[in-house]
Amino acid sequence: MALIVAKFGGTSVASPERIQKVAQRLIAKKQEGHDVVAVVSAMGKTTDELVALAASVNTSPAKREMDMLLSTGEQVSMALLAMAIQARGYQAVSYTGWQAGIATDDNYSSAKIDNIDTHRIREGLETGAIVVVAGFQGITTEGDITTLGRGGSDTTAVALACGISADVCEIYSDVDGIYSADPRVAPRARKLDVVSYDDMLELSSEGAGVLQARAVEFARKYKVVIHSRSAFSDAEGTLIKEVAPSMEQAVISGIAHDTSEMKITMRGLHDEPGIAAKVFSILASNNVSVDMIIQNVSTDGKANISFTFPGSQKENAMEAVNRAAEMLDASQILIDENIAKVSLVGTGMKSSPGVAARAFKTLAENEINILMISTSPIRISVVVDGSQVEAAVRCLHTAFGLDSDTIFEETQLSAEEIAAKMNKGR
């Protein structure tokens, strides 16, 4: 007899058939005696289609109107899901973000939730209905529709779970939980039963796309237990929750990798104070999200700066760097589009010295060259050449004792699920 928030992403509601399956799943929970609030994303590629439609009438549409447009995507899927539940003889009621009381600031397209007035959701639950809420959207105090930006539906689910004091926030997706590494890259990866908020946050930030870092951050702040599980099977997934420090912890929880970044190196800069500040303020003003940075001085007294950034921002980054190079007399600009970041994550690292050394030694033994290094108290990230990402993940996975006895077989998945996994960072 629990109160459950269950979030289904765009892939899970991509077609009427899949919506029917989600309806069955929610009804099964209801039949077990639970109260259920479902949170849904827009169907499949709907959001992309709406973005394209907007682009056809305005190359840089106002964000208020964009949010007005995009919020229709979830409104369609939530109404259809409510209908599908009703078709099976169960009560359901759907609410848009504003009807569900999700109040946000007016930062259109990436609004933050200020608070949630849950009275309509509670009313819906009291009538015995399965309540279906549109993810990704909210309303300003002025009464304008906002969207929460990337990862918004996960955030809606976690925020609602917090608002109604749900026992668990189940996040359904095309993968069946959090793995110690991407099973397609490391076939001996194992599904984790539990991951701490801190570790999940690092894993999410470093390329494990199953959960959005923002939602995990919210969950950590309000102690919402997340259950990451598959929309296509009944298997238990991974719990993301507070893990007592006294618990016996593995040194490393998992290994994330990310091949979506690129690296730019500026050579021959005058070695004087403020150079890095200039470069990165130009990049920031061009909306480039810089990840890792290295600055060093070569033998000729000139400075070199390297940094990584999302490959999708390549044009903005090059434009900014060319401007900076002119200003700072750089002798050369190099871009490496084929890099990979591999990150070891584990809260246990804090109490276990020598992790970095062991990681670097392992990579060296496997003849994998480290291009850049970045660390946090519970994470070690290295940048390697893109061609070596699989080898790097595998040898680290083995070296840190993460290998499972069973080998993950990709053929267990349908072509559809594999396609979905390939696209999991969306």
Place this chain on the structure above:
Amino acid sequence: MALIVAKFGGTSVASPERIQKVAQRLIAKKQEGHDVVAVVSAMGKTTDELVALAASVNTSPAKREMDMLLSTGEQVSMALLAMAIQARGYQAVSYTGWQAGIATDDNYSSAKIDNIDTHRIREGLETGAIVVVAGFQGITTEGDITTLGRGGSDTTAVALACGISADVCEIYSDVDGIYSADPRVAPRARKLDVVSYDDMLELSSEGAGVLQARAVEFARKYKVVIHSRSAFSDAEGTLIKEVAPSMEQAVISGIAHDTSEMKITMRGLHDEPGIAAKVFSILASNNVSVDMIIQNVSTDGKANISFTFPGSQKENAMEAVNRAAEMLDASQILIDENIAKVSLVGTGMKSSPGVAARAFKTLAENEINILMISTSPIRISVVVDGSQVEAAVRCLHTAFGLDSDTIFEETQLSAEEIAAKMNKGR
């Protein structure tokens, strides 16, 4: 310097290109110094597509969820229209039905407007923006989304025009005004400059699909001047407004025809009181909208009842009639699917006796057999065989002096416009 409400139907916003044209049109009005509130329908076939999507998950979806679903259609087109206006450097702001303050009852799928809180629209206008409002939708006092049903967007436009005391409510469609008859049927039909509310109401009710009767009724009640005009040309259309009785009026304003009805005849009923009541209460309980009714008694003392109804309700009608026939021992049921109703409409009829006689004589001279007759103080409708509808409209059009000197050439229209006209009753 007027305040204008301009409504554009689904055909007018069916593609990004057409939305751009609507934006240009609205901007032209703004440039002339007018304040503009646009009301839009969903793009093209969007509503049909959403209905099909709903049917794929639930064969009889709850109306609340249906309205939730369908209301997204206008939300998409209004956001795109606002973006298209902004792309041209003009201010625009879009509002959903609930944001525009359109309060309705909770009669989902065919809600009635209770009142309109126009403060957001006024605020928008005060900032100098072109205000774009979603047609067809409103909100209940509980905060649930409703739709207004068939003709809802026209009604939204008229109601808003009333609420903000607009000078005129322009209703743009694929036809350029109200004609004395359908030009495709009567090539000498003339475009009318002015039509009274009463005549327009009869014309709309009797098959002239340009304006929805419901919107005309609303306009008549609140004295809103409607300008029915083409979305594809700048030509003046037809004004629908109060016409002073003292004005010199034509006897007949126009001739409407309607081929969408069917006729059922029940024969051999016992001629006793209450038979008609029984037949029509069964039809009503089956949601059949009966139009014309004839009851007579044949020589054998048995009663015959004939009635017409929308062809789209054929199944419901037959089911009801079969039930009634069994109850009342009818000897025979006949259905005629190929009939046409031709209606002469004109307020001038009231002060001009002999119109009916002249109409019947004209039809007789042209060897057109009258199957049924129905009249109101300003309308005479006859049902004729479907094969004779063109002949009937043309001979009446000529007989009542409506013929124009110029002949309407269908080739003046693009294939698209013709297709749109063919579909104008939607």
